[in-house]
Amino acid sequence: MTRHRRIAGTAMLAAMTALSGVPATADAATLMDLLRGGPGRSQNQTMSGAGERTMFGSDRRSSDAGLADMSDPEPLPKISGPRYYTYKPEPLRAMVIRQTASVAVNEDVATGSITDAGQAVDPRAAMASVRVQATDDVADAVEAYYNDNNRPLLWMQDGAVTDKARKALEAMSRAAEVGLDPQDYAVALPTEPADAADPAAHMADLMRFELALSAKTLTYVQDTVRGRIDPNKLSGYHDLKRKTVNLAPVLNMMRLSPDVAAYLKSRDPSTTQFVALKSELDRLRIEDKTAGPGITIAAGTLLKPGNSSPExxxxxxxxxxxxxxxxxxxxxxxxxxxxxxxxxxxxxxxxxxxxxxxxxxxxxxxxGQATIRAITGHSNAEKIDKLIVAMEQLRWMPNDLGGRYVFINQPAFQAYYFNGGKQEVAMRVVVGSRSNQTYFFNDQIETVEFNPYWGVPQSIIVNEMLPKLRSDPSYLDRLGYEVSYGGRKVSSTDVDWNTTHSVDVRQPPGGDNALGELKILFPNTHAIYMHDTPSKSFFQRDMRALSHGCVRLAEPRVMAAAVMGTNVADIAKQIASGQNRAVQVPQKIPVYVSYFTAWPNDAGQVQFFDDVYGRDDYTRKAFAATTAAREARS
Known part of the structure; x- marks a missing residue:
């Protein structure tokens, strides 16, 4: 009787609260997919391949096996994934300029005063009285410049706007050429004094322009280097370290620059990918002015061989x-x-x-739908929108992707390996479904694991396996999964699945293993990795957002050979041993798990893809929110 005793447990509120924050990004499509290669993600990516520990609550004393368990089933818990946010732009604050000694209008005027209608007006006093707002980083840089008594004004001379100021404004008015919004950097020119007897009001207007233009040029520099928006404020699926832009020397560099427009242009990204996107944006805008109506195909059209259609x-x-x-x-x-x-x-x-x-x-x-989209393509307006978003997203990424790296583009359902800056491998991939999206992040490949275990993550156990196990406790035993409780293996029938438990569930290596022959690890908080799969038919589909978050490779041996710096034959030998073995890559390799609906191919031609997760829409909404905030507070 003892060996048939059932393990029971009660759910703890704290445990369930913790579970609710765990993202459901394990890599399997359905319960049937669990049987035939539905991959999952493992929080515990150790060299032993042990599965992730799932925590459902504390234990209670078990009942005898001969007696039916009389406890009521607890409500089925649910682990929900990350969510999208309403974007909140970076707050602005008023800049504070101290009213101390006068600041020079130009380097030849030591007193810094301007004479208007016979009265000397101190620009420093006027500057301290005006209210101009900017983000903290920009405001700090502006204050540091103008609170230094040795620094002259940048944009004013002898009471008039300088040619340098006009060139800076003109340069920023062309911000759309690099995917930015000129409205974000617009500054109204100071008006001519209506009353010559009020030089103080005129000076205040001039100093307001001086501070505002300095703030806008700094904002442009910061935006063009790192992007207008913080990607991590878009959704829980974005995980990208935001770049730090050193603004402290920028105003002085613009003061010393003989061509301020050239300086501003020099801060734009210059990578081959960005240049390709920029060139395509320019081409499409020119084409859009002269293009006629395109060819349309009726929505819902489905044409099969041997049929006929008015389309x-x-x-x-x-x-x-x-x-x-x-x-x-x-x-x-x-x-x-x-x-x-x-x-x-x-x-x-x-x-x-x-x-x-x-x-x-x-x-x-x-x-069908995918072929029609390919035949008709996206409209020019759609392509332009995609390019603007792509140029923003590229700013979120490192300035230099490196000579050797792996690049995964989710909307394209493709993974690429680059060596010496040249694309050497390209293959189809399966990424997360809309309800189990793959994250957008960067990391480093560290390990290739051959004949891996699949440690079943909490999200799959709770959301998909648990309902099945409550009606059929032998479910995991029949599939050959290993269940561990308290550090020892148990049968899945020994667990009272009507309550919640702390258990480990993993699938041993083998032909039906969800991860197939190997997985390529770049340990991250999202437990996403690349791997093989027995479900090869998925790679024949055009829309391949089908997993629970991990990236399935159509040719895993080829990718493993690339990152290991070896050949496919060597990878095959490792697999043929049948042993679960993890091998470190000779050198860590950057991996970019990215999301671009517009991206240049290896020939430099920009390709366009459907926005499978709808992320571009959130980015465009963030653009609008940012511009509105800047207009309202400038």
Whole structure:
């Protein structure tokens, strides 16, 4: 009777409160996917491959196995993932300029006063009286400059706006060229004095302009280096260290610069990716002014081989317009002979299949939503919006991605390996579903684990396994999972799943293991990694946001060989041993788990992707909120 005693437990409120904050980002699609390769994420990414400890509450004394458990089932708990936020722009504060000795209007005027209608007016006194607001970083830099009595004014001379000031304003008015909003940096020129007898009011207007322009130029420099918004305030899925921009020397550098516009331009990003995005933005804006109406295909169109549709002519016309020259040459006869009929003939199917293959879609000849999107493309307006967001996001990332790195672009469902700055590997990936999104973050690859265990994370046990286990306690035993309680292995039937428990659940290595043959680890707080999967069919789908957060690789051996600095044959030997073994990579490699709906390929051509998680919308809302806050408080 003893060996059949059931382990029981009661939930603790504190434990359940802790659980509610754990993100559900484990890598599996459904319960059926758990059987056939639905990967999960492990919080405990140790070299032993041990699974994550799940904590459901404290234990109580168990009842005899011969007696039915009389405790009422506790309500099914739920672990929810991160959420999106209403963006709150960085607050602004009034700058404080001390009213001390006079500041020079230019380096030739020692007193710093301006004579107007026979009266000497101290610009320092006027500067101390005006109210101009900026963020803390900008305000600190402006105050440090103007509270130094040895620093001259930057933008005023002899009571007039300088040519340097006008050039700075003109340069910032072109901020849209680099994906910024010119409204964020606009400063109204001071007005001519309506009453010459009031020089103090005129001086106050001049000093307000002086401080405001200094603040706006600093804001531009900070924005163009690190971005307008803090990505971590968009959602819990964003985890990017915000760059620090040293603003302290900037005003003095602009004072000394013979060409302030050139200086401001020099602060814009200059990476090959940013230059490609900027060039495409410029091209599309020019094209948008002259482009006529595009070809449209009716929403909901589904055209299969052998069928006919009133949209067939539009489909072929769009392919004729958007396909590559090579494809059009290959199918020149089909295109020349097509007369606009509704029938979807074998020749037209071959044309569509060629187009699908060219665009990385499943080449089955079926024209559905994904193929229509590829055929018609995004509108110029959509592309421009995507480029602006992409340029902002690129500012969030390191200035130099490095010579050797892995780049994962979630909307493209692709992973790339770069060596010496050149793309050497590209492959399809599966990323998190909309309800279990993959994070946007950077890290370093440290380990490749062969024949891994899958430590089942709390999110899958609580959200997906627990309901099944309450009706079928033998569920995990039948699937071959290992259940541990209090440091010792137990049968899943020994656990009273009607209450909550602190248990470990893991899946041993093998053909059905959710992580397949290997996983590539870059330990992070989100427990996301790259791995193999038995569910190979997912890679044939066009929309591959299907996991619980981790990144499944179509060619895991190829990626493992790349990061290990070896070849696929060596990786195969490691796997063939059947042993669970973790090997450190020879050198840590940066990995960028990114999210770009516009991104240049290895040829420098910008490609556009659907916003699978809707994140671009949150970024655009943050842009609007930031601009509104700056206009209201400037």
């Amino acid at each position: 067939t002519a539009n489909i072929i016309a769009a392919i004729r317009e958007n396909a590559s020259d090579a494809l059009k040459v290959e199918h020149a006869l089909t295109l020349a002979n097509y007369t606009g009929t509704l029938e979807y003939t074998p020749e037209l199917v071959a044309l569509v299949e060629g187009f699908q293959q060219e665009r990385g879609l499943k080449a089955d000849g079926v024209v």
